[in-house]
Amino acid sequence: MQNKAKRYPGESKWKGLLYLLPALLLYLIFTFLPILETIRSSFFQAESLYGARSFVWFQNYIKLFQDSQFLSALRNNFVFIFFYSFLPISFGLFLASFLARVRVPGMRLFRTLYFIPQVLSMVVVGVMWRWMYDPNIGPINVFLRWLGLEQFAQAWLGSFTFALPAVGMAAAWVQYGFCMVLFLSGIQRIPEELYEATSLDGANAFRQFWHVTLPGLIPELSVALMTTIIAALRVFDLVFAMTKGAPGGSTEVTGLLIYRWAFELNNHSYAATMATVLTLIILLISLVIRRVFKQSEKGAL
Amino acid sequence: MKPTFRKLIPHYLLLCLVLFFVLLPLWGMLSKAFENPDPGSFGALANFKRAWTVGKFGLFFKNSLIVALIVTAISVLLSILSGYAFGKLSVSGKSLLFPLILLGYMVPFDAAIIPLYNWMRSLGLTDTLWALILPQIGLSVSFGTLWMSSYFESLPDELVDQATIDGCSRWQVLWKVLMPIARPASSTLIVLIFMWTWNEFLLALVMIQKESLRTLPVGLAFFQGRYSANIPLMAAGAIIVALPTLLLYIFFQKQFLQGLSSGAIKG
Numbered sequence: 089m090q091n092k093a094k095r096y097p098g099e100s101k102w103k104g105l106l107y108l109l110p111a112l113l114l115y116l117i118f119t120f121l122p123i124l125e126t127i128r129s130s131f132f133q134a135e136s137l138y139g140a141r142s143f144v145w146f147q148n149y150i151k152l153f154q155d156s157q158f159l160s161a162l163r164n165n166f167v168f169i170f171f172y173s174f175l176p177i178s179f180g181l182f183l184a185s186f187l188a189r190v191r192v193p194g195m196r197l198f199r200t201l202y203f204i205p206q207v208l209s210m211v212v213v214g215v216m217w218r219w220m221y222d223p224n225i226g227p228i229n230v231f232l233r234w235l236g237l238e239q240f241a242q243a244w245l246g247s248f249t250f251a252l253p254a255v256g257m258a259a260a261w262v263q264y265g266f267c268m269v270l271f272l273s274g275i276q277r278i279p280e281e282l283y284e285a286t287s288l289d290g291a292n293a294f295r296q297f298w299h300v301t302l303p304g305l306i307p308e309l310s311v312a313l314m315t316t317i318i319a320a321l322r323v324f325d326l327v328f329a330m331t332k333g334a335p336g337g338s339t340e341v342t343g344l345l346i347y348r349w350a351f352e353l354n355n356h357s358y359a360a361t362m363a364t365v366l367t368l369i370i371l372l373i374s375l376v377i378r379r380v381f382k383q384s385e386k387g388a389l
Numbered sequence: 390m391k392p393t394f395r396k397l398i399p400h401y402l403l404l405c406l407v408l409f410f411v412l413l414p415l416w417g418m419l420s421k422a423f424e425n426p427d428p429g430s431f432g433a434l435a436n437f438k439r440a441w442t443v444g445k446f447g448l449f450f451k452n453s454l455i456v457a458l459i460v461t462a463i464s465v466l467l468s469i470l471s472g473y474a475f476g477k478l479s480v481s482g483k484s485l486l487f488p489l490i491l492l493g494y495m496v497p498f499d500a501a502i503i504p505l506y507n508w509m510r511s512l513g514l515t516d517t518l519w520a521l522i523l524p525q526i527g528l529s530v531s532f533g534t535l536w537m538s539s540y541f542e543s544l545p546d547e548l549v550d551q552a553t554i555d556g557c558s559r560w561q562v563l564w565k566v567l568m569p570i571a572r573p574a575s576s577t578l579i580v581l582i583f584m585w586t587w588n589e590f591l592l593a594l595v596m597i598q599k600e601s602l603r604t605l606p607v608g609l610a611f612f613q614g615r616y617s618a619n620i621p622l623m624a625a626g627a628i629i630v631a632l633p634t635l636l637l638y639i640f641f642q643k644q645f646l647q648g649l650s651s652g653a654i655k656g
Contacts, residue, residue: 107470203646328610
């Protein structure tokens, strides 16, 4: 970001800061300082519930990386990346490349409707999808029975095997409209001549996709990857509303564990350690994506 | 080349198939909510009336509205000022302050929630709406500042110079010259912050224990725990939670698409 802004002669050098101050103060007090305090408290251990705490260096971190509950929650977060990010992006790419170069009347209406899940509270999404998976009246089991596949109908959210992918599909439902709309508008920006030129060279649809569509969509891909991966790592509301980590921790995620350790088990420093690790992972992944897509940075925020 | 309708049939088939999967859960919720458990009582809106009164969704609605309106109004105002500072004024220490604010936008709320809870409790602010309002302003101005400053920066400096030559102060330049042009950017910011605040869950779950102060998403989550067998009632509750953001989306589609497509995520 270039600083082109300039000060007029005779203008106080504090003027800019004055405009910034109210927002900056509220941000520092209610976001930045708490983050610092989270990091600091991850190096302490409470002796009693509200009593003194002692500095324990990296002891919480050592304990954390041997904590199988935490490791499996973190693993589930990474499984969620498949549902939050990989599925919606690949599906969105497929649909967008199939649709974008033809003028389909009524496209705007479809686009508007596809985007709806993005504006809903994740608790609402959870309530809806619990109904979808309901063992008796849920449409999924009703459909399976109608097909005569009674033996596959089951309590999806109560199954050790299927609960995690079932919650994941609800997340994919939220994200794929978003990815598709993003890619559709991106493809419209790619000049038609590029497609015509490759057509003349005899390239097939797949090679056109690989050499024209995909490179042209780099800014959108970067935005889609960034937002969906971060959402997968942060997930809390959706799991809280659908399974609360059940059955047997098979849908446990880091956000839920942080909440439990902090506010149910009252071990604030251990929860802070988890929060710090999760934050570092999110920052690291954001930085990697930013670097990989550096050339397209202008497109994204 | 204008495609004929016949050629578009596969496209429409695919579009409709996708649409079916998008709308199925929504349609299911709607049809359940209008299902009448005991005919003759209230008619079609029976479930909504029960959710609103017995389920206390009326109360939760009021809490959500108070929080969302105050957070949105203050955050947008402060973000316009700070965005203007970064975008068009000289700020000493900008190279330090800008990344500092960027950090708040990238970090999840989990990173701040524990100390926030402890501080709010020691100030006696837990179980008040302030415990939701203040932290959410602090978080929203982080995104808002980045959003407004990148917009103000994209406006030509000549606008500011010309207005200054004509005798406008910095304050007047902002409100009389820049803000009329910045209407689209600020309205996008308004709808995004309103939606995020309306849907916020973790903070409201942690800070509020009193049932009468719950916001809608938390109210719905607890409601689900209690009435999970009564799907029509729960569906009605879910619609009460979803309706305001849905309406906002219908009226401000362009702002939503534009804002979220730029990679806006809640910090």
